[in-house]
Structure formats: structure tokens, C-alpha cells
Amino acid sequence: MATIKVKVNGVEHTSDVEPRLLLVHYIREVLRLTGTHIGCDTSHCGACTVIMDGRAVKSCTVFAIQADGRDVLTVEGLERDGKLHPLQEGFFQEHGLQCGYCTPGMLMTGAAFLESNSAPTEDEIRHAISGNLCRCTGYVNIVKAYQYAAQKMRKGGA
């Protein structure tokens, strides 16, 4: 067992964890934040994407102990003071989700991406989400949701 201190969605947690515990299981099963999903074993699907120190990472490929001393943001932390993140709003307005399973990962990838590129082209968006698989939407409306959010963030809506 190792003791880790992780800040998740602004809250400091101290936990004793097995060194082999994956960050995704720490988030889901220790902290009971079940918005972060698991869809594969090989880091391909991106359903488990969270933001760690500002970077989108696949939490199935990070050990919980690697998050020691770091700042993690999950889908549950996107909404601030009762106000949805522009991407959450975009997904709702543009019908960017169907079954909802890939959605948290798509949101977290996007939240990090739009911080680094506030006016992405469609090609840039498609490449940004190419590590996140969606089986329902054909990606069309996910792209639109990103565009909706980018525009809103440029206007200072974030």
C-alpha cells in the first residue's frame, strides 16, 4: 500500500492504495465518481479520459500513485457554481450524445483541447477526438458541440 494525496475536482483526498490500482478505478471505486467510464483495456476508446494538471489523460493508463500530488478534473467537476461548461451545453444543444457512455471522455478531451485551441477547424477537432471512440453519433454532432463551445468560450461565456 502507498499513501497518495490527490486533488480531485478541487477536493483534496488522502488514500492508501495498492501500487497497481489504476487511476480510473481509484476515481470510480474509491472516490465513487462514476461519471468516468471504462470502455477498453488498451487505451483506445477514451471513455476514461480525465484532465490531470491541465492535460487530458486516459485514466486507465495511469496508476493512482502517479496522480500523487496532482490536480485531477473529472466530468463531475466541469459544472461550476451551477453553470454548465460550454462544452456540456454544446453537447446538449447540438445532440452530441446518444447513449452517453463516451460522453464524459469526449467532454474532458474537449475541455483540455479548447484551452489550447480556441478557434479550431473541423479537421483539428476531428484529430483532437480521434483517441475517443463513439459508436452512436458518427461524430457529426460531437464536432458541432465542440464548435458551439469554442464560439461561446471566445465570446467569454466560459
Add this chain to the structure above:
Amino acid sequence: MEPRTTPEIGGLGHSVKRKEDPRFIRGQGTYVDDVVLPDMLYLDIVRSPFAHATIKSIDASKALAIPGVAAVITGKDLAQYNLHWMPTLMSDTQMVLPVDKVMYQAQEVAAVLATSRYIAADGIDAVEVDYDPLPVVVDPKKALLPDAPVLRTDKEGKKDNHIWHWEWGDRTATDKTFQEAEVTVKEDIYIPRIHVSSIETCGCVAHFNKVTGKLTVWMTTQAPHAIRTVFALVAGHVGLAEHKIQIISPDIGGGFGGKVPVYPGYVIAVAASVLTGKPVKWIEDRMENLQADSFARDYHMTAELAGKKDGTVTGLRIKTIADHGYTDAAANPSKFPAGLFHICTGSYDLKAAHVEVDGAYTNKPPGGIAYRCSFRVTEAVHAIERITDVMAHEIGMDPAEFRLKNFIKPEQFPYKSALGWEYDSGNYAGALKLAMQKVGYDDLRKEQAEKRAKGELMGIGISSFTEIVGAGPSKHFDILGLKMFDSAEIRVHPTGKVIARFGTKSQGQGHETTYAQIIAEELGIPVADIVVEEGDTDTAPYGLGTYASRSTPVAGAACAIAARKIRDKAKKIAAHLLEAHEDDLDWEPGKFFVKGSPDRAKTIQEISLAAYTNHPPGMEAGLEAVDYYDPPNLTYPFGSYICVVDIDKGTGEVKIRRFVAVDDCGNIINPMIVEGQIHGGLTMGLAPAMYEEIQYDESGNNLNGSFMNYLVPTAVETPRWETDKTCTPSPHHPLGAKGVGESATVGAPAAIVNAVVDALWHLGVRHIDIPITPAKVWKLLREKGVSE
């Protein structure tokens, strides 16, 4: 169709934002792996490395020595309760856990129960199994040869690997069309084994309460009621009775047909909970999902078309070998072992047709379930749309002109097909002409001619498909005897708010929104005032579930009829309140009023209150209705897709430049949701056409068992779909709707293959099996002497 209701009410035709989204965009959905119960055990499964082997021994002692491992369950343990085999939906049998031999790689061999998922994983590594490999049969054609080893030795007297022979149509009349034909064409067309790969895998939490005797199972199922009945039938002898089984299908992360069957993992989890008295969670990982869950397609077809030199088609013959793996665990209606494959005459007015299918056992996991398609309809559409294109090219006629010449005409509906289906409505030429106009067909053909003159490879492919969905009329459609009706139960509360429950189960289709819109349309109650629930067998009315695009055609119809029953009662209450005769009342969405006196009116909300506070003497209080809808016919959505490709002669890469999809699903409930379904369906048509295939080597090893090599398309490969629609309502559905979830998956692959073959026909290429990989095209180009 213009909406009849205001956007605030949100009836048919409004793109109402989805009611399910607020929880999903906040990560607040409840999927099965989110369910955690006190004292819960985790189940993990030991799987076979061999495709066919005798089990000599299973030694669990090292696993049991690991702290936290609670139990190891083997086939012998289950055999004590006669639970080691279970029936499939097609009345074949499937092992839950094997006693003496395994039949495919990744088959369940033993189960480990532990206090955490990590310890359970340690446990399965520590279980020692001694196997004796047996000869493996992976090719269904070889499986049917007389000298093939017999795989199902469990079946007494079984002397071969043949499962069943099924045929349909008039053989003599069909053969006559071929004898009299001026032109015939013939192609072998293989549709490979593919996997739905919903992003959420399968799993369950089973909880048997020893005190109450009640079993509750949260599980990833598209058909919770049918599952409850199956569990009661299979496990009745160990004391599980149907009134004490509750199946809860929580939020489902995509289904597409893969969550219809009962997998061994569910049954083992239930058995483990009954044995231990503790809740048991089983969640498969992606590799288990891709290697052991049921598969789709795997159809080896030989299609032949007969016709005249002027381009008139007359007859169709198809022979098929269906690879079902080691058991027929497909999810077809009982009377149709090859599903609705006999929709294969498609959109064309053929004189005669005949189809034959033979099922074969092989050393593979069970096959034959859906991949976002209704009961083998994709296979049928692929065959007819490919062979039609081959014929058009063969006689040198433009494939669009060829189709327009042979389409069933709008005035021929209702149309009785050569294989006996009664198509409800259609305007096939209308859809194709719109697609041609949208894509700029004539200009593209000119461009193609210019490019060909320069040696460049460009192709245009058409697919004009006809779907068959909404199973189905109880006369012909049942699963294990359960008739394929579906149900709706609507209750209006005193304040005019509504709860409605259904026998179906959304896996992303948006039922919470669309069913509410149907009620809003029929009763004028705003969508915001309506809650829709599905998936809990203790509360929802019995239904056969959501697959094969049946929710709108069947449960959607039940919803409209139940709402109309409520409106009929509301009218009586309104007459009582207005002191008018029922016949003197008129309805507009949301209120009854006296004819000619629009201000003498009662709103549906006032009527709802009166149903509980001031109902007419002699009338029952309350305002609710149930409907079990038995559809009079299936529905026949259709569309025309046009795909434009450019091929890189150097690499063999096929680049989809344009893809125009014109769909007709009759009247539309929510245009936004329908368009979203088509986007997703097209992408699941692209996937098998270009990328996805589960292959096996000669030893039965799965070569595509993870997302490393099973290529689900990303946003980068996926084209920018262009969609449009025509609207030909179904004449028999209460709302004129037809269903849409699968149309695009059914129609898209043929458009893509037809485009690629169109680009290469002049080189002598007549057909390419999907998936069309760069390697396949590169090899063909080199064979045909094309240089970079």
C-alpha cells in the same frame, strides 16, 4: 409534415432537446458498473486458450489460497443443479460452463469470486486447467464436408455440423426466369464476422436475497422482460419463480443487438449470488467482449440475378452458408432461422426469387446476432444491391438508370414481393432522384469519364435499400413462443403530469424524449410534464424490448393508442364538465371545446384534475391506460445512398469524398434524433465496409480480439455525412412512422463497395468482399497491371 403542436407542447416534428441528456452530460447516468451493493463480490472468468479441447482437469487450489478469493465455480458445480447448459433464443443449447470440453477460444471455463476485481483477476490467473487439444474447424464450408470432425458431440446421434436448412420462394418459377434470361450474373459475396462493440461492454450485478427469495439483476439487456421469463424457465427447478425475479436494465451504453442474448457470464453471476447469498458483479473487459460475446453476419452468399438486355430484372437466386459458431444463439424470431433474409428482393419488382440458407457449426463463439440491423436484413440488402450493380455494369447501363427502371412504382403499394412480404408504402425513385440531385450525379459521371481518360480512379456507388422492421405481427413473430407485441402504460396524475412506462429499453435512442413527444402529440400535455420509464420489469408493462428498429413501430404505436384511450375518456369527462354532449366536442392539442364555441373549453389539465375530483357518476376515477400493440404488418423504411470515392493507385487507399444519404422513415417524431440515428448508422455501415472484421487463424485463434486490431472508426476516418429525407408515411402505423435506427447501417456498405467497384470495373474487377482495406485494393491493382 408540419408540427400540429406548439414547441412548448413539443409533439411530433419538433426537435425537442433530449430529456436524458442533463444526467449524461454531468456524468450522472447509472450504468451497470456504477451499481455497488454492500458486501458485493466480483466475478471474473477463466477462459479457454484453445478453440477446441478436452478439459482433463481444473485445479482451483492455488486460486482458493489467495486471500479474498471466496469461491471458484466450474461446470461440475453447475451440473449439480443442471445449470451447466442453457437454451439459446433459437432453441439450441449453449454451455454456461463446460464439464468436459471447450468449443471456442475465450470460452468460459471457470469463474472466480473475490472481494475485489483485482483479487478476482489474480484468482483467474491462479486457476490451473489441463487441456487436451482437439481438431479445430473454422471454415463453415469445410465444416459441412462429410469428413469434418463432428463438433456437437453432446447432441446424441448428431453425425455432422449441419444445423438447419431453410429455403423460401418458388424454386421452379425462379429457375424458369434464369432459363429464359437474356443476361445472368453471379457473384460469391462474403459478409465477414463483425462485432457491435458498444462502448460499454456487457455485465450485471446479481443479488439474490435469501430471506425474501427475490432475485434482482441489474444487467445490460435490451429485452429485460424476455430475460426475466427465460431466467424463470431455465432456473425454475432451483426455486427462481418469475414473480420473484426483477430485471433492471439501467442506462445502457449502446446495444446494437449485442445486448439481446443471455451470455454465460450473466447466468454464472446469478448462480454465484444464489449460492453465496451475496451480490455478485460481473463486468466483462473489452477483450472478453470482442472474443466471446455473440457476433454478427458471417454469411457466405452466392447471389445470381436474371434479366433482359434492356435492363429489366426478372429473377433472383441466393444460396448461403451461415457460420453460427458452435451453437445457434442468434436472436431471430422463432419461425425464421435466417431472420428476415427473404427481404432480399429489395426495392425491385422481380417476377420470382428463391433463397436457401444452411447453418453450420464451427469452433467459434456464437454468431448470427444483429449489428445494428434487423434480423439479417443487412446481408439481404448487401446481396441485392451488389448483384444489381454487377448486372447494370455487365449490360453497360448506368446503375442509377438501371435502378429507376426496376424499382417498384409508388402506385404498386401495398406491394406483394416475390418472397411474400407485403411492403406498406414507398417511393423509391423519389429518394434516388433526390440523392442524385443533391450529389450532382450527372456532373460526377462526366468528371469520372475525364479522370478515367487520364488514368485516375474515381467511382460512384449507389445503394437503394428497402428495410423491413417493426417485428412483428403475432401471427408470424415470436421469440421462444413470446409474441412480438410491445406495450405502453400511461398514467395522468391529478395535476396533469404524466408517468409512462414501456416494454422496450433505450440504449441511446432517446425514448425518454420521443415517447414523451408521442404523448404530447396525442394529449397536448407538454413534454416537460411527462416522465418516461423503461427497463424495470417490476414496474414496466411486458414487452419484447428494443432491437431490430422495433421501438417506434411497435411500442411507439402502443403509446399512441394508449394515449388515445386516455383522450377518449377525457372527452367523456370534458362533456360532463361542459354539460355538453360528447358528439358536440372538438379536440385541439391540449383541450376539448364545444363546436362553434371555442371559449367553452376544458384543458387536458382541468380534465385530469376532474378525473380524480369530479368524475362523472358511473365512471371509474383516474386517467390511465395500457396498450399491448400487435402490429398488423411490418414497416418498410427505405432510402437511397450515393457514395463517391477516389482511389490512390499507389497505396490502394480508398478515400470517401462524398456520401449523400436520403432516408425515408415515414413520419418523424423528432427530426434531430432521427438525423443523429442516421449519422450513427452510417458510421456503423462504414465500419464493416472499410475497417472491421473478426478473423480466425486455422487453429481458431481470434486475430482481432482487442481495439488494437479491431478497427472501430474514429472521427478522422468517418466522412462528413450529408443527409436528407423524403417522407412516405406508413399507412398502417397509428402515427405513420416506420423506424429508422438501422436503415443507414443496412444501406451504407453496398454504396461504398459499389463505388469502389465502379472505379475499378473497367480494369475487370467485378466484386470485392468487405472490409475494403488498402491492402486488398493494392493487391487487386497490381494484379490488374495498374502501376503508380
